[in-house]
Amino acid sequence: MKTCNYNDGRRGFLKKSATMAAFYLAPTTFVKTFAIDNVVPTPIPKEKLAITLNGKLLNLEVDARITILNLLREELNFTGTKKGCEMGQCGACTIHINGKRTKSCMQLAVANQNNSITTIEGLQQSEQLHPMQAAFLKHDAFQCGYCTSGQIMSAVACVREGQAKSRDAIKAFMDTNICRCGAYQNIVDAIEEVAKTGAKI
Amino acid sequence: MKTNHVNTFFWEDERVDGVDKVTGKAKYTAEHNLPNLAYAVFVTSNIAKGSIKNLDVSKALAMPGVLDVIYYANCPAVPGYNSSAAERPKNVSEWRGHKVLYDNKVRFFGQPIALIVADSIAAVRAAFSASFPLGKPNAAII
Numbered sequence: 001m002k003t004c005n006y007n008d009g010r011r012g013f014l015k016k017s018a019t020m021a022a023f024y025l026a027p028t029t030f031v032k033t034f035a036i037d038n039v040v041p042t043p044i045p046k047e048k049l050a051i052t053l054n055g056k057l058l059n060l061e062v063d064a065r066i067t068i069l070n071l072l073r074e075e076l077n078f079t080g081t082k083k084g085c086e087m088g089q090c091g092a093c094t095i096h097i098n099g100k101r102t103k104s105c106m107q108l109a110v111a112n113q114n115n116s117i118t119t120i121e122g123l124q125q126s127e128q129l130h131p132m133q134a135a136f137l138k139h140d141a142f143q144c145g146y147c148t149s150g151q152i153m154s155a156v157a158c159v160r161e162g163q164a165k166s167r168d169a170i171k172a173f174m175d176t177n178i179c180r181c182g183a184y185q186n187i188v189d190a191i192e193e194v195a196k197t198g199a200k201i
Numbered sequence: 202m203k204t205n206h207v208n209t210f211f212w213e214d215e216r217v218d219g220v221d222k223v224t225g226k227a228k229y230t231a232e233h234n235l236p237n238l239a240y241a242v243f244v245t246s247n248i249a250k251g252s253i254k255n256l257d258v259s260k261a262l263a264m265p266g267v268l269d270v271i272y273y274a275n276c277p278a279v280p281g282y283n284s285s286a287a288e289r290p291k292n293v294s295e296w297r298g299h300k301v302l303y304d305n306k307v308r309f310f311g312q313p314i315a316l317i318v319a320d321s322i323a324a325v326r327a328a329f330s331a332s333f334p335l336g337k338p339n340a341a342i343i
Contacts, residue, residue, distance in 0.1 A: 044265055044324070065323040074322060079232035080225020120225035133223040137216070145222030152223060 047110045053078070054122025062109050069093045069104040072119060080120040080149050084178075091177030094150035095119050101157035103176075120149040123156065131201050132156050135190035143181035151177050155191045156201060164195035239268055240325045244315040244333050246307045253305040253314060261317050261332035266324030272315035276302040 045064040050057065053076070062071055069086075072078040072095075084092035086105045093104040096118040123130040129137070132155050142148040154177050158164050163173040170191050171184075179187065194201065221227035258270040269275075279300050301313050317332075319325035 063321065063323045065327065070322050073232070077234055078225075079228065082229070083231070124224060129220070129223065136223050137219050140216075142222060145218065145227055146229065148222050149225045 049110055049112070050114055051112055052114075052116040054118055064108075064110050066109050067105055068095070068097075068107045068109045068112055068117070071109040072104065078119055078121055082146055082149055084147070084150075089178070090147070090150075091154060092147050092150040094153040094177065096153060096157065099160075101154055118153075120152060123152065130156075131194050131197070131199055132159070132190070135194045136187070139186045139190040139193070141183050141186040141190045142179070143183060147177060147179045147181075151179065151187055155187070155194070158191055159195050159201055164191055167192060170195075239318050239320060240322050241316050241318045242325050242329045243313040244272075244317065244329070246310060246312040246314050248307055249310040251307045253307065256315060258315065258332070261328045264319075264324065264328035264331055266319045266321055267328045268318045268320060270315055270317050272302055273305045279303065 046061050047064045049060045049062050051060070052058070053072075058076075060071075060075075062075065066075075069081060069083060072081050073083060081095055081104060082092040083105065084090035086093075088103045088106045091103060094101050095104045096102070097104075097107070097112060097115050099116070099118075123133065128134075130152075132152050136142060136148065136152060136155075141151070151174070154174055158170060158173045161173075164170050167188055170188050174184075174187065174191070218227055253273065256272055256274070258272060261267055261270050302316060307314065317325055317328050319328055
């Protein structure tokens with residue numbers, strides 16, 4: 001008969017659910033107490049920050065609490081880098097930090113002491129468009145254009161890091177960037193074309 | 202000058218906003234550089250239905266950089282809109298919409314119940330998390 005097993009199962013289930021309940025309740029209380037005690041210090045901390053932004057050395061004094069995205073957009077007025085979700089999900093804020101693509105909404109500004117930052121405004125070296133920008137334009141790889149800055153920065157990293165070997169590889173690498181207009185096919189087309197030319201970008 | 206457009210569906214050099222968008226020069230709504238800009242965050246309700254007995258905004262107002270906290274007690278009235286039960290139609294859909302922060306009634310989960318206004322993003326975030334821990338209003342809500 002299975003009665004015995006059933007009883008064991010129920011006892012086990014009760015034990016497990018009690019443990020789970022304790023697990024879920026306890027942290028909330030701890031976190032709450034911590035959050036209330038966590039009073040923000042005054043005066044507001046200002047930190048000295050030296051960054052190289054698009055090849056230009058900047059000596060700044062910034063609020064220690066802001067992200068590199070808010071520093072760029074609100075303080076320095078470099079609005080080419082877009083703010084989408086501020087949760088690291090959409091990729092609209094992608095920039096290059098020391099040549100590596102990074103979601104700028106996930107980084108505190110002061111964590112980038114002496115770092116070299118490239119935004120969409122710094123991609124264009126001369127009068128001519130950067131090859132990736134030209135390819136995006138040619139393949140109509142955007143509609144509203146809000147994700148485009150992030151897409152282009154990610155795309156450049158994709159080609160530079162040699163991840164653009166096939167359409168699937170491109171798709172896998174570019175899954176960090178969301179496009180609500182659904183221009184994905186054209187974005188992959190653009191990246192594929194730039195990768196095929198083999199130009200150093 | 203180009204004269205024949207008939208045979209091409211896309212002509213990239215004529216997309217009016219194309220170059221602006223790929224170079225990041227295109228200005229979207231939040232990107233116009235206005236002087237004296239203030240920043241705001243909503244405090245939202247953590248219950249689905251009820252009324253606010255008391256909302257403690259003193260902590261938020263005491264934070265550096267905070268300009269004001271707008272909520273039902275100090276929200277400017279909307280001309281021609283009356284939320285008092287005697288004057289409005291019984292059918293909720295006839296109220297001509299929900300006016301945010303207008304009264305102390307909570308009608309849905311996540312409803313904005315207060316608006317913290319400050320002079321910078323960092324200040325408004327700090328005021329929010331200091332006065333409403335974990336994003337929860339410290340009001341006595343029933």
